[in-house]
Amino acid sequence: DSGVTQTPKHLITATGQRVTLRCSPRSGDLSVYWYQQSLDQGLQFLIQYYNGEERAKGNILERFSAQQFPDLHSELNLSSLELGDSALYFCASSSRGQGVMAGNTIYFGEGSWLTVV
Amino acid sequence: EDQVTQSPEALRLQEGESSSLNCSYTVSGLRGLFWYRQDPGKGPEFLFTLYSAGEEKEKERLKATLTKKESFLHITAPKPEDSATYLCAVQYGTASKLTFGTGTRLQVTL
Numbered sequence: 581d582s583g584v585t586q587t588p589k590h591l592i593t594a595t596g597q598r599v600t601l602r603c604s605p606r607s608g609d610l611s612v613y614w615y616q617q618s619l620d621q622g623l624q625f626l627i628q629y630y631n632g633e634e635r636a637k638g639n640i641l642e643r644f645s646a647q648q649f650p651d652l653h654s655e656l657n658l659s660s661l662e663l664g665d666s667a668l669y670f671c672a673s674s675s676r677g678q679g680v681m682a683g684n685t686i687y688f689g690e691g692s693w694l695t696v697v
Numbered sequence: 698e699d700q701v702t703q704s705p706e707a708l709r710l711q712e713g714e715s716s717s718l719n720c721s722y723t724v725s726g727l728r729g730l731f732w733y734r735q736d737p738g739k740g741p742e743f744l745f746t747l748y749s750a751g752e753e754k755e756k757e758r759l760k761a762t763l764t765k766k767e768s769f770l771h772i773t774a775p776k777p778e779d780s781a782t783y784l785c786a787v788q789y790g791t792a793s794k795l796t797f798g799t800g801t802r803l804q805v806t807l
Contacts, residue, residue: 625794684729685731686743
């Protein structure tokens with residue numbers, strides 16, 4: 581158990597709908613990362629928050645947004661869903677943000693499996 | 698272009714048959730190279746972090762090594778429970794995000 585908690589574990593929704601994925605980081609971790617993993621692709625970085633502020637952005641669609649709350653949990657909002665959005669969405673956390681000389685180990689949750697029909 | 702490439706894509710071994718997985722990278726300012734294990738439908742499980750060329754780390758039947766251009770994950774006398782996808786990722790520059798390779802799917806048979 582990594583200590584990163586994600587809900588829901590599975591979600592089936594229709595095209596055009598909106599869903600929210602939730603993540604609780606490991607105790608004490610300030611950074612939260614969101615990744616997408618499709619069947620034919622590796623893990624793709626979406627976005628990072630550090631202590632409530634957006635820190636880095638990857639290949640995140642405009643239809644997707646995220647935020648990190650004062651209690652450090654994070655939500656990923658996916659709207660106007662398309663069939664191609666079906667994927668595993670992972671949340672990960674680490675203790676630090678960026679600019680750290682040593683490697684900053686990132687721990688992953690078990691993922692939220694989204695199926696768009 | 699910054700890139701992480703893993704080979705082979707898939708590997709089938711018999712129990713006890715040792716082998717190595719490769720991860721090559723072309724990034725500037727490497728701060729850490731990470732190995733994760735991922736079981737189907739599960740989140741990546743952290744295995745190792747390597748920080749500088751020449752560094753080695755071991756855990757049970759796994760040993761990770763790092764050079765200036767690549768990393769190897771050596772699997773000694775594997776067992777069926779070692780079957781999984783092994784992911785390599787790099788952290789570089791000032792960013793703390795990880796950039797992943799596409800993984801090596803390892804199957805160990807009796």
